[in-house]
Amino acid sequence: MPTAPQSVINQHLIDPEICIRCNTCEAICPVGAITHDSMNYVVKADVCNLCMACVPPCPTGSIDNWRTVPISKAYSIEAQLGWDSLPPPLTDAELQADGIEAVPEISPSAATVSSTSSAATTASQEPTQLSSHWGATIPPWSAAHPYINLYGPKSAATATVVGNVQVNDAGTQNETHHVVLDLGHMPFPVLEGQSIGIIPPGLDAKGKPHHARQYSIASPRNGERPGYNNLSLTVKRVTQDHEDKPVLGLCSNYICDLKPGDKVDVIGPFGSSFLMPNHPKSNIVMICTGTGSAPMRAMTEWRRRLRQSGKFEGGKLMLFFGARSPEELPYFGPLQKLPKDFIDIEFAFSRAPNQPKRYVQDLMRERSQDLLEMLKDGNTYFYVCGLKSMEEGVVQALRDISQGANLSWDTLGASLKQEGRLHLETY
Secondary structure: OOOOOOOEEEEEEOOOOOOOOOOHHHHHOOOOOEEEOOOOEEEOOOOOOOOOOOOOOOOOOOOOEEEEEEHHHOOOHHHHHOOOOOOOOOOHHHHHHOOOOOOOOOOHHHOOOOHHHHHHHHHHOOHHHOHHHHOOOOOOOOOOOOOOOOEOOOOOEEEEEEEEEEOOOOOOOOOEEEEEEEOOOOOOOOOOOOEEEEEOOOEOOOOOEOOOEEEEEOOOOOOOOOOOOEEEEEEEOOOEOOOOOEOOOHHHHHHHOOOOOOEEEEEEEEOOOOOOOOOOOOEEEEEEEHHHHHHHHHHHHHHHHHHHHOOOOOOOEEEEEEEOOOOOOOOHHHHHOOOOOOOEEEEEEOOOOOOOOOOHHHHHHHOHHHHHHHHHOOOEEEEEEEOHHHHHHHHHHHHHHHHHOOOOHHHHHHHHHHOOOEEEEEO
8 A cells, every 4th residue: 555645855866986086066065965985975865955056066977866766765875875876766666655646857956855954055045155156167268178078987998107207306295296198099188177087906895996086187188298199197195194194095106106008097087167268368377285286287388388389379377386395396396497477486385494384375465466457357267276275265365355455256256156267176
């Protein structure tokens, strides 16, 4: 006998087979509905208000999954964390057994949610308090067309390592490598600002292949070596967790130990918004820490090659680059050799001996007049990449600079977002 009729929800789920664990969805969710463990990213059904803020930034599309289920049978966090793949949709017969006579047509924005999400609704009323609220999810109008998701976990491309060199001083705590991968004859077009996934070899504790780890591309669109089907990555060897406890990062140590000739499983490319402008006289302001320099290196090198060709009139380039010390900063030597009339560079060191701590947002305030002119210019694009902890300080600095000149940040920030001119990619 069928049970009494009950409400249903269009439950938001994340596909664990496609997800590359980049943390974009959790970072941008304004109500804290997304969480994760060492295996999966999942959505809390009783908190999610279906605002859809997490859907456009997802680089893989794994976030865009829904299941019509009775509220009483909504998939729990514990169940989702244990999934290796999404469950199949409930059949009409299964829904009818729960008193649902027909499968309702529910759009994500109109779905019924549990009444226990009232706290989340309250939180969502103040999205402007989150720095991630201001990040654009669309690319600049002149960005080149990106290709995404050409290769997935079950059909990875094979790349050959052709180079691996440490790009900060030997013996520093944050050992960082520049790794070059050659794709041979496999089509793998990438743009500056995109990323790829690397699948480390072996099996996890469940006997399943390891999930891919995401890395930003550090080379321009025509390759690390111009005219070749190759790309480069900037990878830090992880030797401790976020609580400073000793632990070896599975994929980072695998990549840092690669030798020329080794084969690597690669998926992607990913990313369709963190892309550089391509129209003449467009300005680029880059703000980064550590390996967040990868996309900035790619953009800078592409502009440098265009400058050499004499066929492109680029605008201003500014770089605010933070690290613990000059010895730990990746690409420190090559950056110092770039012409001053090509790029304006400011370094911030938080652990330099006998010097006060300085962060990128401190340098931004010191250069407030220059940044103010850039903020006023509709041809200026801002890119922020690095640790999540830097994001709030950077956005706050931009807010303070604009408000110090009697400009409304609510108006200016909204314009930067809507026009694809402020991009945040932190982890």
